[in-house]
Amino acid sequence: MLPEITDASLASVAWHCRSLTSLALNHCPGISDRGVAQAAPYLKRLQHLYLSCCNNITDRSLFLLVQHCNRLRTLDISRCKNISVTTVDLLQSQLPFLENIHYRFIGGVDLTLAF
Numbered sequence: 001m002l003p004e005i006t007d008a009s010l011a012s013v014a015w016h017c018r019s020l021t022s023l024a025l026n027h028c029p030g031i032s033d034r035g036v037a038q039a040a041p042y043l044k045r046l047q048h049l050y051l052s053c054c055n056n057i058t059d060r061s062l063f064l065l066v067q068h069c070n071r072l073r074t075l076d077i078s079r080c081k082n083i084s085v086t087t088v089d090l091l092q093s094q095l096p097f098l099e100n101i102h103y104r105f106i107g108g109v110d111l112t113l114a115f
Helices: 007-016 033-042 059-068 085-094
Strands: 022-024 048-050 074-076 100-102
Touching: 007 033, 033 059, 059 085, 085 100
Parallel strands: 022 048, 048 074, 074 100
Antiparallel strands: none
């Protein structure tokens, strides 16, 4: 819930903390696909990611997570209005360790909380 956190901040954290396993960025309006694109290649160990209410996150970020963060176990993208259900389905099929995905109100639609 810090508006001061930006894409550059996320990239710096990822670069300097490559063993990071959990990252909470809920309600951070300065985080976008650009930041995820810069950070994801360095977050290979990431297991828990919380991005609820980050409205600058889109399907592109989910594709990047599939590509770089294959240890992901928990993902919260609730209230991210620019993410599609189709991409969430793809994410679920591509990440072998993903156990919990929270995606209420993505794309402005209320969906099941977890699979």
